[in-house]
Amino acid sequence: MTQAVLDRPTGQERSFVRVQEIIQECGASESALIPILQRIQDEYRYLPEEILSYVATVLDISPATVCGVATFYAQFSLVPKGKHVVRVCDGTACHVRDNRALIESVRKRLKITGKQITSDDNMYTLEIVNCIGACALAPAVVVDEQVHGQMTGEKILKLFNQIDAKDKEAEK
Amino acid sequence: MSKEFITVDGVHVELNGEKNLLEVVRKAGIDLPTFCYHSELSVFGACRMCVCEVEGRGLQATCSTPPSNGMVIKTNTDKTMRIRRMALELLLSNHCGDCPSCSKNGNCRLQTLAQRLGVTKVRFPKPQFSHEIDDQSASLVRDSGKCILCGDCVRMCKEVQGIGVLDFVGRGWDAKISTAFGKSLADVECVLCGQCATCCPTGAITVKSEIDKAWKAIYDTKKTVVVQVAPAVRAALADHYGVQSGELAMGKLVAALRRLGFDRIYDTSFAADLTTVEEGTEFLGRLASGERLPQFTSCCPAWVKYAEQFHPSLLNNLSSCKSPQQMFSSLAKKHLPETLGVEAENMVVISIMPCTAKKFEAARPEFAENGVPDTDIVLTSQEVIRMMDEGGIQFNELAPESLDMPFGIKTGAGVIFGATGGVAEAVLRLATLGADRTSRKIEFHEVRGMEGIREAEVMVGDKNVRLAVVNGLANAKELVAKVESGESSYDIIEVMSCRGGCIGGAGQPLPNDMAARERRRKLIYECDSLQNLRNAADNPYVQEAYTKWLQSPNSHVAHELLHTAYRHRRRLSGQVIDVQESTNVDAQKVCIKVCVGTGCYTKGAYNTLHKLMARAEKKGYTDRLEIKASFCFENCGGGPSVEVDGNLHSDVTPDSVDKFLKEVVEPKLGLGKQLVNH
Numbered sequence: 138m139t140q141a142v143l144d145r146p147t148g149q150e151r152s153f154v155r156v157q158e159i160i161q162e163c164g165a166s167e168s169a170l171i172p173i174l175q176r177i178q179d180e181y182r183y184l185p186e187e188i189l190s191y192v193a194t195v196l197d198i199s200p201a202t203v204c205g206v207a208t209f210y211a212q213f214s215l216v217p218k219g220k221h222v223v224r225v226c227d228g229t230a231c232h233v234r235d236n237r238a239l240i241e242s243v244r245k246r247l248k249i250t251g252k253q254i255t256s257d258d259n260m261y262t263l264e265i266v267n268c269i270g271a272c273a274l275a276p277a278v279v280v281d282e283q284v285h286g287q288m289t290g291e292k293i294l295k296l297f298n299q300i301d302a303k304d305k306e307a308e309k
Numbered sequence: 310m311s312k313e314f315i316t317v318d319g320v321h322v323e324l325n326g327e328k329n330l331l332e333v334v335r336k337a338g339i340d341l342p343t344f345c346y347h348s349e350l351s352v353f354g355a356c357r358m359c360v361c362e363v364e365g366r367g368l369q370a371t372c373s374t375p376p377s378n379g380m381v382i383k384t385n386t387d388k389t390m391r392i393r394r395m396a397l398e399l400l401l402s403n404h405c406g407d408c409p410s411c412s413k414n415g416n417c418r419l420q421t422l423a424q425r426l427g428v429t430k431v432r433f434p435k436p437q438f439s440h441e442i443d444d445q446s447a448s449l450v451r452d453s454g455k456c457i458l459c460g461d462c463v464r465m466c467k468e469v470q471g472i473g474v475l476d477f478v479g480r481g482w483d484a485k486i487s488t489a490f491g492k493s494l495a496d497v498e499c500v501l502c503g504q505c506a507t508c509c510p511t512g513a514i515t516v517k518s519e520i521d522k523a524w525k526a527i528y529d530t531k532k533t534v535v536v537q538v539a540p541a542v543r544a545a546l547a548d549h550y551g552v553q554s555g556e557l558a559m560g561k562l563v564a565a566l567r568r569l570g571f572d573r574i575y576d577t578s579f580a581a582d583l584t585t586v587e588e589g590t591e592f593l594g595r596l597a598s599g600e601r602l603p604q605f606t607s608c609c610p611a612w613v614k615y616a617e618q619f620h621p622s623l624l625n626n627l628s629s630c631k632s633p634q635q636m637f638s639s640l641a642k643k644h645l646p647e648t649l650g651v652e653a654e655n656m657v658v659i660s661i662m663p664c665t666a667k668k669f670e671a672a673r674p675e676f677a678e679n680g681v682p683d684t685d686i687v688l689t690s691q692e693v694i695r696m697m698d699e700g701g702i703q704f705n706e707l708a709p710e711s712l713d714m715p716f717g718i719k720t721g722a723g724v725i726f727g728a729t730g731g732v733a734e735a736v737l738r739l740a741t742l743g744a745d746r747t748s749r750k751i752e753f754h755e756v757r758g759m760e761g762i763r764e765a766e767v768m769v770g771d772k773n774v775r776l777a778v779v780n781g782l783a784n785a786k787e788l789v790a791k792v793e794s795g796e797s798s799y800d801i802i803e804v805m806s807c808r809g810g811c812i813g814g815a816g817q818p819l820p821n822d823m824a825a826r827e828r829r830r831k832l833i834y835e836c837d838s839l840q841n842l843r844n845a846a847d848n849p850y851v852q853e854a855y856t857k858w859l860q861s862p863n864s865h866v867a868h869e870l871l872h873t874a875y876r877h878r879r880r881l882s883g884q885v886i887d888v889q890e891s892t893n894v895d896a897q898k899v900c901i902k903v904c905v906g907t908g909c910y911t912k913g914a915y916n917t918l919h920k921l922m923a924r925a926e927k928k929g930y931t932d933r934l935e936i937k938a939s940f941c942f943e944n945c946g947g948g949p950s951v952e953v954d955g956n957l958h959s960d961v962t963p964d965s966v967d968k969f970l971k972e973v974v975e976p977k978l979g980l981g982k983q984l985v986n987h
Contacts, residue, residue, distance in 0.1 A: 153886055153887075153888040153938060154888075154919065154922070157915055157919070185886070186490050186884070187884040187885060187886045187938075187940070189489075189490075190489070190881055190884050190940060191886060191905060191938065191940075194905065194906065194907050194910050195910065198473070199467070199473030199474065199476070199489070199498070200489035200490070200497075200498075200881060201473055201474055201475055201476040201478075201487070201488055201489040201497075202467075202473055202476050203489070204476065204478055204487070204489045204490055205476035205477050205478050208478040208479050208480070209477075209478075209479070209480050210480075211480075
């Protein structure tokens with residue numbers, strides 16, 4: 138298999154078929170737009186423009202409306218995300234426990250600058266999110282749905298190394 | 310029932326079914342400022358300019374507060390004034406403020422209200438400004454740096470025009486008004502009616518100017534500049550300059566245009582008469598044969614584009630007549646050079662229109678000969694007013710002058726094209742004339758009015774003709790749905806995209822609200838009543854045009870010159886969904902694109918796609934197919950459409966997938982009979 142095919146999110150070959158299934162399961166009505174977008178994002182890991190147009194076609198609403206909803210909520214992304222999503226909590230508790238240093242160390246490790254949130258190799262996406270409700274563990278980080286508490290710049294680098302190692306193992 | 314009152318600044322005001330406090334306050338003679346309130350749109354309540362103190366309830370936005378008996382409100386207090394000024398100051402701090410060079414200068418509500426409310430200083434620092442300018446469409450320019458996020462354009466497009474080209478995207482500080490995925494208006498389903506520009510309080514959406522092109526043609530001494538003036542323009546100018554009648558305003562405009570350097574000045578109403586004759590004849594033909602009914606009018610370019618994009622199955626029902634603008638220009642480009650004794654390439658045809666979509670229409674490739682458009686330049690009423698200002702013309706001081714011949718003669722039927730119901734009435738005047746031309750019924754009040762949808766029944770010969778007249782595309786959408794479902798049935802349907810018809814076109818001077826449109830409507834019908842000739846068939850120059858050039862209505866020559874065809878048109882540019890990649894790198898592969906645009910989708914295109922994939926998998930060559938879902942091959946009439954290696958195939962229904970694979974796809978894969986029994 139070529140590199141290009143390897144890099145693609147798993148199951149993309151069939152994901153367009155999934156889109157139609159999702160729309161049918163949720164009901165093809167405007168009121169089901171948000172659950173439809175949530176589940177499509179689970180499938181594609183982001184919301185591709187042309188898929189949003191397709192949703193607009195099936196739901197018989199304007200593409201601009203779909204685009205408006207998809208850009209309003211922070212949970213939706215219109216740009217592809219990395220294989221692993223790292224969410225650093227920026228709630229009050231985490232903020233006062235110096236999550237800044239944490240964020241800086243992640244950005245440095247992933248070599249992301251400015252408004253960029255996804256590393257060039259498409260492996261990691263960094264998101265700064267509001268309170269995740271794990272204040273007792275501040276500063277908290279969620280990596281691929283798993284919460285890691287009392288994070289430090291050093292600890293998170295170890296975590297990245299572990300994930301990388303696991304990925305390499307899986308590739309073999 | 311006893312009367313209900315509220316107290317506005319100590320004055321009793323009777324309630325009379327007003328929807329909200331704002332209307333009551335305005336009725337009391339106090340002009341509360343607003344950005345986001347328009348009586349014809351839904352209430353948004355965003356700008357907070359209309360806040361008042363309501364006793365017992367504190368500060369309320371009056372636009373979104375229903376009035377109730379006994380309410381006591383104060384419109385002008387320390388608190389309300391502070392809030393209004395603060396809101397304005399914050400808006401101004403986030404606005405580029407390029408006023409002197411803005412085309413909305415002098416017509417901008419932000420500017421007016423800042424002045425009216427005495428905001429002379431903005432205390433907040435301005436952020437760095439980036440103007441995202443979209444000037445790719447033929448008609449409109451959007452400038453994000455001037456947008457105040459009132460959402461008027463969003464609601465206008467969605468509620469009045471039923472399209473929804475624009476919406477809010479992003480949130481909080483990043484919120485902005487945008488088309489789908491930030492595309493240009495030229496690349497989305499926008500019909501360029503420009504109604505968003507009529508309600509935009511600032512310069513964020515404006516009419517694309519062709520003034521410089523017009524000056525260039527005028528300044529070029531080699532060029533003969535021919536200009537046509539649309540019917541609705543005279544009404545708007547009369548209203549704008551406070552001139553008594555549309556006819557007088559037209560005479561003054563002719564004088565003004567001569568002074569500005571236009572060489573020959575004609576009336577689009579002449580071409581409207583020609584349209585009436587062609588379209589009326591076409592209608593009588595269809596009525597007799599019963600084919601392609603209901604006949605939809607085709608004068609409104611925004612409606613035509615809308616139908617091309619959203620109702621592919623109706624295109625056959627649209628009248629094949631060009632609009633009056635294009636009929637005029639075809640005729641002018643073909644025959645005027647000889648009449649005027651000028652070289653064809655040295656003649657420039659300019660039209661003065663109430664409409665922004667006319668700019669798009671003029672640029673349609675089918676209205677060009679060897680790449681030269683029939684209509685070279687389209688100026689809106691707004692632009693012609695600006696040109697008169699630039700040229701120092703004192704409109705009110707001018708003595709009226711008469712139009713040039715031969716295209717300056719019109720009948721009343723050609724003038725009423727400017728108002729909703731006018732085309733239908735003009736056709737009725739012609740159709741009821743009868744073979745012996747004895748019927749002299751002129752006024753058909755049943756098709757006049759400002760309601761969104763009007764219906765009437767009129768006897769034409771021995772046939773009872775059912776008409777519908779609709780204005781506003783949301784109303785058209787509703788009517789078309791009823792026609793398609795069979796709930797309603799008509800013989801002829803007039804559609805105008807803008808509320809009120811062309812008099813409310815987005816090229817008209819501001820304010821362009823419903824009150825202004827009502828005044829212009831009256832002016833149009835007055836103008837019609839004043840004409841000696843009111844039936845298009847009586848226009849002597851139209852008759853002469855047939856004798857000299859066109860033979861007879863709907864003749865072959867007339868068809869060549871005055872009729873056109875429509876095409877299916879995609880809504881969004883550049884959209885393809887990768888469904889399946891070809892993984893077999895060794896064998897020859899085939900690229901299949903299935904259209905999943907609305908027209909094809911509703912005809913079962915998804916099931917076609919699904920079955921195609923399932924069958925290919927079963928037959929064992931799925932790895933050699935590259936499958937994509939595409940949006941619109943502009944072949945909506947033949948849907949579901951499938952493209953195979955660049956060749957388009959129509960009517961690929963789920964039932965015909967097997968046949969399609971066998972006859973089209975498998976030969977391309979080099980698969981012969983061995984697969985038939987697979």
